Amino acid sequence: MASGGDGAMGSGGAVTNPTTGLFDIRLTVNGTLHAVSVPARRLLSDCLRHDLRLTGTHVGCEHGVCGACTVLLDGVPVRSCLMLAVSADGSAITTVEGLAAADGTLSAVQRAFKDSHGLQCGFCTPGFLTMITAALAENPDPTPEEAREMVGGNLCRCTGYQNIVTAVLRAAELTRAERA
Amino acid sequence: MKPPEFGYSRPESVAEALAVLGSLGPDGKVLAGGQSLVPLLNLRLASPGHLVDINALAGLGYVRAGRGEVVIGALARHAQVLADQAARSVQPLLAMALAHVAHPVIRNRGTTVGSIVHADPASEMTAVLALLGGSVRLASTDGERVVAADRFFLGSFEADVRPGELATEVVVPALPPRAGCAFTEISRRRGDYAICGAAATVALSTDGSIERVRAAYLSVGPAPVVLDLTESAGDPESAARLATERIETSGDIHATADYRRHLVGVVTRRALTAALAHARGRADG
Numbered sequence: 380m381a382s383g384g385d386g387a388m389g390s391g392g393a394v395t396n397p398t399t400g401l402f403d404i405r406l407t408v409n410g411t412l413h414a415v416s417v418p419a420r421r422l423l424s425d426c427l428r429h430d431l432r433l434t435g436t437h438v439g440c441e442h443g444v445c446g447a448c449t450v451l452l453d454g455v456p457v458r459s460c461l462m463l464a465v466s467a468d469g470s471a472i473t474t475v476e477g478l479a480a481a482d483g484t485l486s487a488v489q490r491a492f493k494d495s496h497g498l499q500c501g502f503c504t505p506g507f508l509t510m511i512t513a514a515l516a517e518n519p520d521p522t523p524e525e526a527r528e529m530v531g532g533n534l535c536r537c538t539g540y541q542n543i544v545t546a547v548l549r550a551a552e553l554t555r556a557e558r559a
Numbered sequence: 560m561k562p563p564e565f566g567y568s569r570p571e572s573v574a575e576a577l578a579v580l581g582s583l584g585p586d587g588k589v590l591a592g593g594q595s596l597v598p599l600l601n602l603r604l605a606s607p608g609h610l611v612d613i614n615a616l617a618g619l620g621y622v623r624a625g626r627g628e629v630v631i632g633a634l635a636r637h638a639q640v641l642a643d644q645a646a647r648s649v650q651p652l653l654a655m656a657l658a659h660v661a662h663p664v665i666r667n668r669g670t671t672v673g674s675i676v677h678a679d680p681a682s683e684m685t686a687v688l689a690l691l692g693g694s695v696r697l698a699s700t701d702g703e704r705v706v707a708a709d710r711f712f713l714g715s716f717e718a719d720v721r722p723g724e725l726a727t728e729v730v731v732p733a734l735p736p737r738a739g740c741a742f743t744e745i746s747r748r749r750g751d752y753a754i755c756g757a758a759a760t761v762a763l764s765t766d767g768s769i770e771r772v773r774a775a776y777l778s779v780g781p782a783p784v785v786l787d788l789t790e791s792a793g794d795p796e797s798a799a800r801l802a803t804e805r806i807e808t809s810g811d812i813h814a815t816a817d818y819r820r821h822l823v824g825v826v827t828r829r830a831l832t833a834a835l836a837h838a839r840g841r842a843d844g
């Protein structure tokens with residue numbers, strides 16, 4: 380069967396464009412609505428990076444292990460390399476580009492990473508930032524143990540993790556101060 | 560590291576999904592959370608003709624905890640099952656084991672039913688289903704059938720799901736009163752696939768004596784291995800000895816056969832000690 384499938388075959392919410400064989404999808408990324416045409420096999424990570432030119436989302440392993448590609452899908456952190464762009468049709472996505480305020484002011488998590496030297500080369504950083512942003516929304520006051528557990532699913536080949544754990548705790552402090 | 564080409568459908572009702580799967584036959588493949596399937600596509604280890612994405616079937620995203628069982632729908636994510644307090648109180652082993660399934664971000668997307676159907680020998684939930692004697696409900700245009708866990712797992716990455724079938728839910732029996740359970744595993748890093756793991760249940764009789772001891776093991780064979788360890792009378796040492804005698808381990812890149820046999824003893828001891836304490840706590844409380 381051809382790529383993109385046969386529109387007549389009950390593709391439900393996913394509609395193939397009959398002339399291109401591509402799927403016309405809509406993604407709200409960092410508050411901006413994008414209409415984009417993708418083949419079924421396009422990964423969400425590649426759609427963000429190649430089609431939408433948002434290269435902040437990094438791709439390390441493409442099999443779910445490193446976490447560099449983590450984005451927020453309707454507020455929930457997911458691996459964008461393990462999702463098809465067409466499956467994300469209609470959803471709201473936050474990438475690392477969407478964390479800072481419109482005027483460029485860094486978010487609490489970003490500032491904490493900067494202050495605590497939570498990054499060196501920065502390759503893993505977008506995944507940590509998006510994941511920690513969501514994790515702190517769920518648990519605003521993590522213990523050092525919980526902070527360590529929180530970052531356990533993301534790989535960093537530079538920092539040795541100590542400063543990343545420090546950054547999580549610092550980010551929690553900054554967020555609490557902002558809310559107070 | 561990019562998926563091969565495939566056709567794609569995203570049905571909006573179970574009936575539509577079954578019709579599409581039925582018309583595709585062996586060419587069709589269900590896409591649930593994608594946390595196992597998409598890596599296989601990216602690595603080109605799988606090249607299905609057509610994916611049937613079930614993520615629009617919101618009606619299958621349920622966890623129902625009844626008096627005698629927990630029923631988990633095909634679209635319930637690991638994270639949702641783990642967070643479900645009612646499910647946890649009806650069958651505590653679910654949450655105990657789910658905490659070891661991958662990392663939180665993977666659990667946000669991966670489905671519990673998907674991990675059972677995927678039948679990875681290292682899957683925690685296959686061992687849990689096998690130990691508890693749960694079952695899987697499968698639907699196709701020909702109707703429905705229910706397959707008990709002891710007949711569902713056929714081998715490594717092989718479950719009794721036929722072309723055209725959708726696993727709609729799994730049924731997990733409740734933990735009876737005066738029984739306890741525990742889950743333990745050994746992995747290189749927290750969240751990694753286990754080198755060896757065990758789930759155990761201990762049932763006490765009314766006078767507090769040991770009525771039944773069972774354990775299920777992951778990562779020791781192509782499918783979950785379930786042992787009745789009642790003759791250990793609940794003594795962790797003798798249970799560990801029995802288990803190491805009965806389980807045939809093999810070596811791979813993660814562990815030698817000898818090391819894995821050693822781990823079978825370690826996880827048996829730990830799981831049994833914890834399950835016994837859990838049973839006594841529940842019987843007293």
Ligand SMILES: Cc1cc2nc3c(=O)[nH]c(=O)nc-3n(C[C@H](O)[C@H](O)[C@H](O)COP(=O)(O)OP(=O)(O)OC[C@H]3O[C@@H](n4cnc5c(N)ncnc54)[C@H](O)[C@@H]3O)c2cc1C
Pocket residue numbers: 442443444588589590591592593594595596597598633659660661662665668669670671672673674675676677679681682683684720724725726727750751752753
């Ligand atoms: C980094 C990483 C670490 C992981 N660690 C663990 C771990 O420690 N333990 C563990 O158990 N798992 C682990 N997983 C896998 C994870 O649990 C998956 O979520 C799970 O194995 C598959 O569920 P899914 O919903 O993602 O299924 P998918 O990936 O969508 O599908 C997997 C397979 O099952 C079939 N399938 C899925 N649902 C159905 C259905 N309803 N009916 C018929 N067929 C169906 C698909 O066709 C496919 O063949 C890990 C994954 C990653 C990426």
Ligand code: FES
Pocket residue numbers: 437438439440441442443444445446447448449458459460461
């Ligand atoms: S690139 Fe997605 S997890 Fe590594």
Ligand code: FES
Pocket residue numbers: 497498499500501502503504534535536537538
């Ligand atoms: S800072 Fe280099 S990989 Fe994490």
